Amino acid sequence: MTEPAKATSLQETELLVTGIRELVTNDPSLERGSLGLLHNAWVLVRGDRIAAVGDGTPPAAPRRLDVGGRCVLPGFVDSHTHLLFAGDRSEEFAARMRGEAYSGGGIRVTVRDTRAASDAALRAHTAALVAECHSQGTTTLEMKSGYGLTVADEARLLRLAAEFTDEITFLGAHAVPAEYADDPDAYVDLVCERMLPQCAPLAKWVDVFCEPHSSAAFDADQTSRVLEAATQYGLRPRLHGAQLGPGPGPELAVRFHAASVDHSTYLSDADIDRLAAAAPHDGPVVTFMPIVEFSTRHPYPDARRPLDAGVTVALASDCNPGTCFSSSMPLTVAMAVRDLGMTPDEAIWAATAGGAAALRRTDIGILRPGARADLALLDAPSRIHLAYRPGVPLSSTLLLGGVPTPAAAPLFTGPNAEPTRTTTEGSPA
Numbered sequence: 001m002t003e004p005a006k007a008t009s010l011q012e013t014e015l016l017v018t019g020i021r022e023l024v025t026n027d028p029s030l031e032r033g034s035l036g037l038l039h040n041a042w043v044l045v046r047g048d049r050i051a052a053v054g055d056g057t058p059p060a061a062p063r064r065l066d067v068g069g070r071c072v073l074p075g076f077v078d079s080h081t082h083l084l085f086a087g088d089r090s091e092e093f094a095a096r097m098r099g100e101a102y103s104g105g106g107i108r109v110t111v112r113d114t115r116a117a118s119d120a121a122l123r124a125h126t127a128a129l130v131a132e133c134h135s136q137g138t139t140t141l142e143m144k145s146g147y148g149l150t151v152a153d154e155a156r157l158l159r160l161a162a163e164f165t166d167e168i169t170f171l172g173a174h175a176v177p178a179e180y181a182d183d184p185d186a187y188v189d190l191v192c193e194r195m196l197p198q199c200a201p202l203a204k205w206v207d208v209f210c211e212p213h214s215s216a217a218f219d220a221d222q223t224s225r226v227l228e229a230a231t232q233y234g235l236r237p238r239l240h241g242a243q244l245g246p247g248p249g250p251e252l253a254v255r256f257h258a259a260s261v262d263h264s265t266y267l268s269d270a271d272i273d274r275l276a277a278a279a280p281h282d283g284p285v286v287t288f289m290p291i292v293e294f295s296t297r298h299p300y301p302d303a304r305r306p307l308d309a310g311v312t313v314a315l316a317s318d319c320n321p322g323t324c325f326s327s328s329m330p331l332t333v334a335m336a337v338r339d340l341g342m343t344p345d346e347a348i349w350a351a352t353a354g355g356a357a358a359l360r361r362t363d364i365g366i367l368r369p370g371a372r373a374d375l376a377l378l379d380a381p382s383r384i385h386l387a388y389r390p391g392v393p394l395s396s397t398l399l400l401g402g403v404p405t406p407a408a409a410p411l412f413t414g415p416n417a418e419p420t421r422t423t424t425e426g427s428p429a
């Protein structure tokens with residue numbers, strides 16, 4: 001019995017995506033508006049990269065996917081998630097909906113449950129959530145530690161995160177754990193002196209929940225100590241800031257050259273001025289996560305203020321078990337349009353190219369030659385349906401690093417149509 005010859009040459013691994021009624025490229029060099037829109041378009045993929053993008057007559061390719069007049073866009077880049085946790089806090093959500101305020105203390109409940117969970121249980125739970133993200137069109141996601149809060153548990157979460165993504169964030173300063181409630185500065189000592197040496201080699205980013213309005217979070221001095229120590233270990237900063245009220249987070253983000261300041265629900269005029277002044281010098285991206293405000297019945301931020309000041313804005317899910325247990329980037333886009341004052345095009349850019357900017361990446365969030373072949377498919381003729389049809393499952397991942405997902409299976413045409421592989425657990429994200 002002979003095996004069929006395996007495709008070996010680059011040419012043979014080419015895949016053409018065609019039949020695209022509307023293609024969002026985010027490529028400014030096309031000079032087709034802020035989203036680099038092409039119509040009647042195609043994308044040629046070689047291996048895990050985009051080889052060419054165009055409109056009109058497509059080139060020949062050995063494998064062909066016809067999306068039948070739908071919209072294709074770069075996969076969503078979710079630059080802020082907390083997907084490594086155990087336990088269920090749905091009762092806390094119900095209590096909040098009965099009128100109890102969010103104080104940040106619920107994080108300690110998840111810390112207790114996460115410490116008690118086995119590696120296998122955590123891995124299986126997170127794999128299911130990552131698959132949920134992919135099924136909705138998210139192709140890159142950042143993942144934070146922060147529910148361990150001991151040296152060993154934080155390191156364990158970072159090792160597990162590496163099974164799912166390269167965008168790994170050390171968030172040892174997520175909350176002061178219960179055992180340090182009477183002495184938060186001693187916990188900051190632990191983070192700086194014992195956690196960082198163990199955890200820094202396992203992460204790319206450092207994050208701090210800088211929020212003087214929460215008794216479980218960290219003030220300006222504590223945040224500065226963690227960021228100073230972490231940057232000495234080579235970690236790059238990003239911050240939770242100004243979520244529950246005006247605070248020092250945005251100013252610290254500028255001072256420490258953070259890639260992003262996230263939440264930013266309460267930006268002061270001075271914050272906007274600082275962020276705008278830093279913007280031309282690779283200053284922090286402002287990342288809004290409106291499902292948090294939705295799920296906590298909190299007032300929404302006004303995205304127009306940073307946008308109109310020239311600050312780069314990203315959208316992310318903040319999927320976490322307490323304040324926002326949703327991984328939906330499409331719903332995030334819809335809310336940003338409905339409640340944050342963004343146009344559909346601004347929101348779509350922020351959820352793709354904006355997320356890439358918040359991760360300081362130029363190979364994702366954009367569809368141009370050389371970029372990663374991460375494509376989202378919208379079961380609609382226009383990108384605007386993302387905001388126009390909230391809550392409707394229109395988007396899915398079509399290609400993840402060039403690999404067709406189950407959503408692509410029915411779209412293969414021609415003699416070289418092939419079965420698809422699933423691309424969930426352990427895949428690059």
Ligand SMILES: [Zn+2]
Nearest residue numbers: 080082240318
């Ligand atoms: Zn968060």
